[in-house]
């Protein structure tokens with residue numbers, strides 16, 4: 001039995017508009033918003049059932065700094081339920097819910113403590129049975145953009161106490177999230193705290209043990225890139241100050257991306273079986289969670305040309321979820337295809353073509369001259385008309401060297417295919 005226990009969660013993003021989906025309906029977005037509220041309710045339920053001493057929330061409780069009445073009401077309901085069970089809440093504000101955001105007027109109950117933004121402050125946490133004193137330190141974002149390293153402001157904590165630091169920050173410049181309150185893992189480890197309760201990065205991850213440096217991740221994935229389980233951490237601490245962590249999955253809707261290789265597929269009907277197998281691999285047949293999936297066809301082979309008939313494939317794939325559901329009729333969760341994309345290449349033996357066709361030979365020689373730096377220059381030139389317009393530029397995804405190489409490879413094969421097709425005519 002631990003001396004005391006707590007939950008650590010972050011990035012609730014309640015009232016997120018879920019705009020990152022390629023295909024979605026107002027009904028699906030509403031479903032996702034409801035799912036994020038359900039995840040919050042389940043967190044509160046877990047806190048009550050496990051009789052934790054307090055809950056830490058590491059920023060971005062709401063998705064935007066406007067008057068999030070709906071989100072504030074739901075948060076407040078959860079806070080009240082925690083209060084009824086004597087559970088305190090220690091929270092900081094992040095870039096999505098900074099102090100200067102608009103206020104809905106909803107008031108928090110007394111068990112909720114938001115850390116101010118002017119300096120790092122400290123609370124002595126009340127624990128039911130804990131003999132080890134617990135200090136919780138934290139600091140909020142005053143405004144959306146915080147480029148200073150807030151970790152620097154945390155003082156050296158007291159010895160003989162279990163010390164927790166609550167912070168919304170980007171550790172070691174993690175990609176895909178704004179570089180707010182940039183700091184390093186080594187720096188956090190060296191500060192002398194037992195547990196860094198971090199928010200901002202949405203993938204749950206324990207960056208370090210003893211001392212603990214932890215991102216709890218968000219409560220629910222927000223788009224296709226945020227795949228897999230989402231939830232919070234449950235931490236039990238014994239009298240000696242040893243922490244034991246357990247991840248609690250809270251999201252009942254998950255995003256998954258599925259790659260299906262066509263390389264050794266002979267007939268279209270085989271693809272169907274392969275897709276069902278891919279879904280089976282990723283979805284727990286006995287679980288109750290719902291899944292939103294995106295399919296990507298990869299590899300090169302005979303079926304490449306078949307996949308070019310987007311309309312037909314789309315109609316055919318729209319039945320896939322139903323097929324899956326009828327096979328697993330005892331599953332209570334639903335499955336829904338968000339979109340599919342074709343990243344396959346034609347089945348062409350270039351070495352043979354190169355020998356017979358001097359033009360293709362030249363094309364391939366030209367392509368071989370492209371190294372990463374040349375590709376970058378070439379892409380920039382090519383995309384310039386699109387990128388120079390703010391409205392069109394936002395449709396161009398970030399170009400990584402790997403993507404560029406793939407595009408170049410696809411362009412090459414497309415050119416070869418068009419050249420050879422013409423020849424056959």
Ligand SMILES: [Mn+2]
Pocket residue numbers: 060094095096168199200201
């Ligand atoms: Mn954030």
